[in-house]
Amino acid sequence: MTMKAHVISRTTTAILAMALTTATQAADWIKLASKPGSKVRMEGTSSIHDWYAESAIIRGTFEVEPEFLTDKTLQSVKSLTTRETNPKAEIAIPVRSLKSSSGQKMDEIMQEAMNMKEHRDIVFKVKEMALQGEPDAAGNARFETVGDLTVAGKTQPCKLVVALQRLDGERFKFSGETKLKMTDFGITPPSPNIPGMSRITTGDEVTVKFEWLVGTAAPAK
Amino acid sequence: MKPHETTELNRREFLRGTSATAMMSLLGGVPILAAESTPPATSYKGETPPVKVGVIGCGTWGREILKTLSTISFGPVVAVCDNYPAFLKRGAALAPNAERYGDYTKLLDNRDVEAVVVATPTHLHKDIVLAALAAGKHVYCEAPLATTVEDARAIAAAARKQLKVNFQPGLQVRSDLQIVKLLEFVRTGVLGTPLKGRSQFHRKMSWRVAAATPEREQAMNWRLHRATSIGLVGELGVHHLDLANWFLNGLPTAVMGVGAISFYKDGRDVFDNVQTLLRYPNGTHYSFEATLGNSFDAEMGVFFGTDCAIMMRERRAWMFKEVDAPLLGWEVYAVKESFYKESGIVLRAGATKQDAQKEARKGEDVVDPKSALQYALENFLINSGNLAAGVKDFAESYGEGSDEDLRAYLQDLAKKRANAADALDGYRATVTAIKANEALIKGEPITFAREWFEVS
CATH class of the missing domain: 3.40.50.720 (NAD(P)-binding Rossmann-like Domain)
Incomplete structure (x- = not known):
C-alpha cells in the first residue's frame, strides 16, 4: 500500500467512526429547541455616536445527553465536561430581524453590508464546549466554547465563554458575549458621504451579546 | 454662469441637503467629532423590501x-x-x-x-x-x-x-417628518403654557362632482349628503382634529359649533360653512373652521402658548415668540420671515445653521419635496x-x-x-369628527364620555 492510499484509508476510517458516533448520539440524545425570550444585541461605535442593533429571533437547536436536564453537577454529561464529545448546537439569526438604533434606513444599509440577499442568516455552530470550574448549587455553569461564526457568508473561528442558567425544569438560558471585527467577515464598515457634513465613520469593532433560551417542549417546526 | 449655479445654495442642493439632514435625524444625532483618518465613503444605499x-x-x-x-x-x-x-x-x-x-x-x-x-x-x-x-x-x-x-x-x-x-x-x-419633528420641538415645552389652537380650511369650490347619469351623480356626490357624509368637519377637519388631539396631548371633553348652507343651495344637506370649537383638559381649547365660499388664507393652523405661537401652513412652520419668552439661543441665527408686523422664525426639520443662512440669502420658499x-x-x-x-x-x-x-x-x-x-389614533380622530359634526347639526354642545374614545 502506498503512503497516500494509507492516509486515505485512515481518513475514511476516521470519518466512518465519526459517522457512527453521530448516529448513536442522535439515537438517545435530546434536542432542545429555541424559545421566545431569546435576544441578541450588537453594539458598535461611530464618529457621531454609539449604535446598537438587536433582535429577539434566534433559531436553532441544542442536542445533548438527556442527563443534562436533571444532573445539575453535569458530571454525567460527557459532552459538556470532556472534549471528546461535544453537544450539537447551531443557531441562526435572520439578518432582517436585526433592528438598529438608527431606524429603517440604517437597517437596510446593515442588511446590504451583510449581503443579506445571498446570506440571510448569521450562523454560529458549536464545535467544542467544556465546563469551566464547577456548576453552582442551582446548576448554573460556565463553558469555554469554540465554534464557527458565519457572517455575510464568511466563516471565522470564534472562542467565547458561555454561561448556562437553569430557568425552570424545562427552560435553559445560554448567554455570552464576544467582540468581532466587521472586516474579518469582509464587511466594509459603513461610512456614508452626506453632503454638507463631515464624513460619518463606523468603528470596525462590534460587541455581540446574546441570551439564547432553549426548552424541552415541542421543537420549532 | 447662470445665477443659480453660483455659490448660493440652489434648490437642488437644498433638496440634497434635506435628504442628508433627514438621514441625520434617522441616525439620531449631529456630528461632534471628526474622524482621525477618514476611510473612503461606502456606497451602501439600502433597499426596502417591496410589499405588493x-x-x-x-x-x-x-x-x-x-x-x-x-x-x-x-x-x-x-x-x-x-x-x-x-x-x-x-x-x-x-x-x-x-x-x-x-x-x-x-x-x-x-x-x-x-x-x-x-x-x-x-x-x-x-x-x-x-x-x-x-x-x-x-x-x-x-x-x-x-x-x-x-x-x-x-x-x-x-x-x-x-x-x-x-x-x-x-x-x-x-407620518410627515416635518410635522413629527415639529411635535418633538413642541414637546420640549417651547409653547410655555399651552393656551389654544385654531385651524382652517378655506377654499372656493362647490365640492360637487359632475356625472353622466342621475344615479352616478348621487353616488359620486356622497360628500354632500348627511346620510353618507360627516361633512367638512369630518372629511377635511378630521386631519386637523387629529393634530389637535396629538399636539395638545389629550382628548376633547366637549364640542360645540355652528354650521350653515350659506352659499351652495343646490339640494345638498351638508353645511358649506362651519365653525367648531373643542374644549380640551387643562384650560386649552381648539377651533376649526371651514368654508367652501372663500379661499382667504387657505389651509393653516396655529398653536398658541404663553411663550410663543407656532403657525403651520403649506407644510412649513414658523415660531412667533413673546418678548418675555426665554431665549432658546439658536433662534438668534435662524431665518426670519415677515408677516404683517410680525416676524416669524422659520422652523424646519433637520435644517443646519449654514443651510438656513444660505436659504435666507436666497429668499426662496422651500418645502419638503416629499408629500x-x-x-x-x-x-x-x-x-x-x-x-x-x-x-x-x-x-x-x-x-x-x-x-x-x-x-x-x-x-x-x-x-x-x-x-x-x-388604529386607536384613527378611531379617536374619527369619533372627534363625528361628534363635532353632530354638534353642528344639532346646534347644541356635546360633552364627550371618556368611553366613546375606547375601542373595547
Missing part, C-alpha cells in the same frame, strides 16, 4: 394615492378595484401592470396582494376593511374611518385583534413588510407558539415602527 399593493377605490383621492405609489420603489401596485368602470379605467392607467377588479372581494382573493389601500367613500369603508383584515391583508384605510361611531369602532376593534396585519388610518400628517401622503404610504409599506417578516421569523424560530409570546414579540417590534397613526 391593491388599491380599492379609484376616485380622485384613490388616483392621487396611485400616483404617489408610482413614485415609491417598494410599493408595486398589483391590483386596482372600482365598481365604476370609468374610474377603474382611469385608475388602471396609473398602474398599467395591475389586475383590474370591479368587485373588491375578488381583489381580496388575489393571493399576490399583500396590502390594500381603501380609498372608497367613507360610508363604504367598514365592510371592505373588515373583509381585507379577515383575508390577512395589511390595510391603509383613508380617514375618517367611518361615518358612524359603531362602524369606526368595528374597524378599529378588528384591526387591533389581528396581530399579524398592519393597519394604518389615512392620517398622513402623523405627507408619500411619507404615510412609505411608512405603511415599511411597517407592513417588517411586521410580516417578524411574524414569519418568529414562527420559523419558535413554532406557532402562544399568542402571548407572539404579542410580546410584536409589541417590542412595534417600538421601531416608522412614524404612522395606529
Whole structure:
C-alpha cells in the first residue's frame, strides 16, 4: 500500500467512526429547541455616536445527553465536561430581524453590508464546549466554547465563554458575549458621504451579546 | 454662469441637503467629532423590501394615492378595484401592470396582494376593511374611518385583534417628518403654557362632482349628503382634529359649533360653512373652521402658548415668540420671515445653521419635496413588510407558539415602527369628527364620555 492510499484509508476510517458516533448520539440524545425570550444585541461605535442593533429571533437547536436536564453537577454529561464529545448546537439569526438604533434606513444599509440577499442568516455552530470550574448549587455553569461564526457568508473561528442558567425544569438560558471585527467577515464598515457634513465613520469593532433560551417542549417546526 | 449655479445654495442642493439632514435625524444625532483618518465613503444605499399593493377605490383621492405609489420603489401596485368602470379605467392607467377588479372581494382573493389601500367613500369603508383584515391583508384605510361611531369602532376593534396585519388610518400628517419633528420641538415645552389652537380650511369650490347619469351623480356626490357624509368637519377637519388631539396631548371633553348652507343651495344637506370649537383638559381649547365660499388664507393652523405661537401652513412652520419668552439661543441665527408686523422664525426639520443662512440669502420658499401622503404610504409599506417578516421569523424560530409570546414579540417590534397613526389614533380622530359634526347639526354642545374614545 502506498503512503497516500494509507492516509486515505485512515481518513475514511476516521470519518466512518465519526459517522457512527453521530448516529448513536442522535439515537438517545435530546434536542432542545429555541424559545421566545431569546435576544441578541450588537453594539458598535461611530464618529457621531454609539449604535446598537438587536433582535429577539434566534433559531436553532441544542442536542445533548438527556442527563443534562436533571444532573445539575453535569458530571454525567460527557459532552459538556470532556472534549471528546461535544453537544450539537447551531443557531441562526435572520439578518432582517436585526433592528438598529438608527431606524429603517440604517437597517437596510446593515442588511446590504451583510449581503443579506445571498446570506440571510448569521450562523454560529458549536464545535467544542467544556465546563469551566464547577456548576453552582442551582446548576448554573460556565463553558469555554469554540465554534464557527458565519457572517455575510464568511466563516471565522470564534472562542467565547458561555454561561448556562437553569430557568425552570424545562427552560435553559445560554448567554455570552464576544467582540468581532466587521472586516474579518469582509464587511466594509459603513461610512456614508452626506453632503454638507463631515464624513460619518463606523468603528470596525462590534460587541455581540446574546441570551439564547432553549426548552424541552415541542421543537420549532 | 447662470445665477443659480453660483455659490448660493440652489434648490437642488437644498433638496440634497434635506435628504442628508433627514438621514441625520434617522441616525439620531449631529456630528461632534471628526474622524482621525477618514476611510473612503461606502456606497451602501439600502433597499426596502417591496410589499405588493391593491388599491380599492379609484376616485380622485384613490388616483392621487396611485400616483404617489408610482413614485415609491417598494410599493408595486398589483391590483386596482372600482365598481365604476370609468374610474377603474382611469385608475388602471396609473398602474398599467395591475389586475383590474370591479368587485373588491375578488381583489381580496388575489393571493399576490399583500396590502390594500381603501380609498372608497367613507360610508363604504367598514365592510371592505373588515373583509381585507379577515383575508390577512395589511390595510391603509383613508380617514375618517367611518361615518358612524359603531362602524369606526368595528374597524378599529378588528384591526387591533389581528396581530399579524398592519393597519394604518389615512392620517398622513402623523407620518410627515416635518410635522413629527415639529411635535418633538413642541414637546420640549417651547409653547410655555399651552393656551389654544385654531385651524382652517378655506377654499372656493362647490365640492360637487359632475356625472353622466342621475344615479352616478348621487353616488359620486356622497360628500354632500348627511346620510353618507360627516361633512367638512369630518372629511377635511378630521386631519386637523387629529393634530389637535396629538399636539395638545389629550382628548376633547366637549364640542360645540355652528354650521350653515350659506352659499351652495343646490339640494345638498351638508353645511358649506362651519365653525367648531373643542374644549380640551387643562384650560386649552381648539377651533376649526371651514368654508367652501372663500379661499382667504387657505389651509393653516396655529398653536398658541404663553411663550410663543407656532403657525403651520403649506407644510412649513414658523415660531412667533413673546418678548418675555426665554431665549432658546439658536433662534438668534435662524431665518426670519415677515408677516404683517410680525416676524416669524422659520422652523424646519433637520435644517443646519449654514443651510438656513444660505436659504435666507436666497429668499426662496422651500418645502419638503416629499408629500405627507408619500411619507404615510412609505411608512405603511415599511411597517407592513417588517411586521410580516417578524411574524414569519418568529414562527420559523419558535413554532406557532402562544399568542402571548407572539404579542410580546410584536409589541417590542412595534417600538421601531416608522412614524404612522395606529388604529386607536384613527378611531379617536374619527369619533372627534363625528361628534363635532353632530354638534353642528344639532346646534347644541356635546360633552364627550371618556368611553366613546375606547375601542373595547
